[in-house]
Amino acid sequence: MIMRSVISDRTLLEPKSLADALKMLRDEGPLTPMAGCTDLYVSLNFGTLAETRFLDLWRLDALRKIEVRRGMLSIGALATHTDLIRSRAVCQRLPMLVAAAREVGGVQIQNRGTIGGNVANASPAGDTLPVLAAAEATVVLASAGDTRRIPFGAFYTGYRQSVRRPDELIVRLEIPRIRGRQWFRKVGTRAAQAISKVVLAGVVPSRRAEQPRIALGSVAPTVLRAARTETALAQGASLEEAQRTLMSEIVPIDDIRSSADYRRRVAANLLAQMLAGR
Ligand SMILES: Cc1cc2nc3c(=O)[nH]c(=O)nc-3n(C[C@H](O)[C@H](O)[C@H](O)COP(=O)(O)OP(=O)(O)OC[C@H]3O[C@@H](n4cnc5c(N)ncnc54)[C@H](O)[C@@H]3O)c2cc1C
Numbered sequence: 001m002i003m004r005s006v007i008s009d010r011t012l013l014e015p016k017s018l019a020d021a022l023k024m025l026r027d028e029g030p031l032t033p034m035a036g037c038t039d040l041y042v043s044l045n046f047g048t049l050a051e052t053r054f055l056d057l058w059r060l061d062a063l064r065k066i067e068v069r070r071g072m073l074s075i076g077a078l079a080t081h082t083d084l085i086r087s088r089a090v091c092q093r094l095p096m097l098v099a100a101a102r103e104v105g106g107v108q109i110q111n112r113g114t115i116g117g118n119v120a121n122a123s124p125a126g127d128t129l130p131v132l133a134a135a136e137a138t139v140v141l142a143s144a145g146d147t148r149r150i151p152f153g154a155f156y157t158g159y160r161q162s163v164r165r166p167d168e169l170i171v172r173l174e175i176p177r178i179r180g181r182q183w184f185r186k187v188g189t190r191a192a193q194a195i196s197k198v199v200l201a202g203v204v205p206s207r208r209a210e211q212p213r214i215a216l217g218s219v220a221p222t223v224l225r226a227a228r229t230e231t232a233l234a235q236g237a238s239l240e241e242a243q244r245t246l247m248s249e250i251v252p253i254d255d256i257r258s259s260a261d262y263r264r265r266v267a268a269n270l271l272a273q274m275l276a277g278r
Helices: 018-028 040-046 081-086 088-093 095-102 107-112 115-121 129-134 227-234 239-249 260-276
Strands: 011-013 032-034 053-056 066-069 072-076 138-142 147-151 156-158 169-175 181-188 196-204 213-217
Touching: 018 053, 018 169, 066 088, 072 088, 081 095, 081 107, 088 095, 095 129, 095 181, 095 196, 115 129, 115 169, 129 181, 129 196, 129 213, 181 260, 196 260, 213 227, 213 260, 227 239, 239 260
Parallel strands: 011 053, 032 053
Antiparallel strands: 066 072, 072 169, 138 147, 138 169, 181 196, 196 213
């Protein structure tokens, strides 16, 4: 097998600051942002990477910060999965994101792969996406001209499509405080190094009258918030009714990893486990 290990006939721009990077995107685009490169290198290696001009974000430490700002958990786009696992703020405020980060690839991938790359890559199987959907995160996009804040539920517009413009970078994710018990589970062939068959992240409220939050990956063209199932549960539906609603609400496909029927069944089982706190 031929391994392509260098970017030879390609251009790499190396900005020194975020402001530089945004100017380069505006004036010298189109450019493809590069963060940890764990997704980009797969396409490079397969020979399917059509882009030839790249913008290296890796040294922009300002985008790596994780902090609590004005009551919001703010996670820089360049925070790696290892950074998420090690962050006291993320462990305290968003343990379901720590659980998701632990299941991304192996340690090497966790050390390089970033949350911004996971979100921008827009795979329906991205492990952090259901967490961010259930957490009602905001995606902060910056361009040389302005900053836009997009609710996570409005970020994706279709399979691997998002509202991000080519002159914009994801700079951070903002997550409001969450009340209730957080839950995350990934079902795949193996716990890590395997793309999920189904991922479910959710929040079970401490009070019955409040609506639970349920988000799933790998069961639709984009990450899916199970709004009908959430409403049914808040209105007192039994577990069986809620499972039936969930199975009709998701739109999984048959592919090499799993069948649509199996994914429906697994999603229903995960719902039962989440509600039972297992
Ligand atoms: C062996 C292996 C195992 C993996 N296992 C998993 C897994 O279990 N779960 C999972 O979810 N993923 C997995 N992945 C996929 C990948 O590691 C993650 O999606 C990772 O978070 C991508 O981050 P990155 O920084 O490496 O992105 P990159 O490869 O640098 O970029 C990915 C995409 O995002 C864009 N981009 C990156 N950062 C920004 C930004 N700040 N603003 C705008 N666009 C940006 C790039 O242009 C590119 O299109 C795996 C990958 C490999 C190679």
